């Protein structure tokens with residue numbers, strides 16, 4: 504039984520399908536999440552396995568390195584083939600100027616977090632923030648006050664396992680995490696949580712960069728590994744805001760193109776390149792950047808007042824958004840799904856050609872996760888030449904990477 508569980512985890516990690524979500528650490532107290540030599544968080548056994556009963560079955564149902572399931576849309580949902588189902592869609596921002604400024608885009612998630620806490624709808628919210636002891640690193644945090652919510656506001660483009668926190672399984676919680684983490688929690692909440700599942704909040708996610716991306720960016724800005732970083736933000740304090748690090752009295756920074764575009768984005772782990780759900784289909788509420796587009800249809804990242812696109816995926820999520828709006832916590836204005844799709848080319852292209860990537864990967868000998876319920880093949884068939892090119896490219900890349908690994 505225990506051997507089965509250890510084997511199941513090892514298989515996911517060895518096939519590079521691990522997203523680093525941390526679910527497995529809830530199933531076995533001897534597992535901890537640790538950075539591997541490539542700068543990604545992976546589960547590692549620290550002593551003999553202490554798996555809970557049924558750990559293997561729960562793992563196979565929830566681990567996003569094994570499976571991510573497409574869910575049946577709610578009855579009154581609008582279904583977009585590339586962005587999933589929603590029962591409400593708006594541009595949104597925090598009406599509290601400090602939260603809006605600190606947030607990654609419009610601070611909509613942070614505003615909802617504080618409102619959940621203020622109204623007693625949640626006793627705690629789990630999110631992610633800079634490690635207070637070592638702000639180069641990112642850790643899961645439990646938010647119980649506005650001040651803590653403010654500290655956790657903003658995207659962290661680095662490894663963090665949101666589910667590597669016992670608090671995600673407490674009742675009366677809300678959980679904010681990446682789409683893979685929310686999928687894992689949605690699939691296993693019935694097994695692991697007594698009482699009602701937490702309200703699940705997520706955001707569009709292009710993927711988790713390596714921790715080495717952060718260190719390389721800091722080095723570009725003249726910060727050595729031996730320097731003590733006192734504060735580190737990836738964005739926010741504006742929209743999109745700047746990557747900013749404080750070292751004693753010195754502050755260094757880089758704009759969004761330089762930080763995410765050139766240094767962090769390119770180090771994204773392989774699992775995320777073959778991710779079916781960067782748009783949080785398993786969540787109740789999802790936030791995204793509601794970028795303006797230029798005349799060619801590409802998103803523009805000029806600084807401005809933050810604006811999130813807010814999607815309600817479930818009636819429960821919609822009710823929470825409408826109640827927060829009625830309480831004056833967030834501002835809402837209508838948003839067309841076609842406009843959101845235009846602002847999110849990475850998300851739409853990744854899903855459109857995912858079946859080609861998955862096949863290319865399998866042919867090259869690397870097993871990706873299973874994605875039942877997403878009906879991917881018909882999306883790629885709409886542009887067969889690009890799909891074929893993608894398949895060939897993935898095949899060659901995976902073969903090359905496997906060869907390099909075997910040579911080490």
Ligand SMILES: Cc1cc2nc3c(=O)[nH]c(=O)nc-3n(C[C@H](O)[C@H](O)[C@H](O)COP(=O)(O)OP(=O)(O)OC[C@H]3O[C@@H](n4cnc5c(N)ncnc54)[C@H](O)[C@@H]3O)c2cc1C
Nearest residue numbers: 606607608610611612613630631657659706708709791792
């Ligand atoms: C790895 C990553 C990839 C992203 N890719 C996209 C993308 O493709 N398209 C897009 O539109 N936006 C992307 N974003 C940005 C994010 O989706 C938007 O900024 C979103 O609109 C949230 O903005 P907000 O102001 O409402 O959230 P905020 O009010 O700033 O709240 C963000 C919340 O997310 C939590 N959080 C931050 N980083 C992480 C993390 N790494 N893991 C778990 N929880 C975290 C924080 O605790 C905070 O509570 C990405 C963010 C991350 C971290």
Ligand code: SF4
Nearest residue numbers: 521522524525527566
């Ligand atoms: S994807 Fe999550 S549950 Fe699966 S092995 Fe990795 S950390 Fe564990």
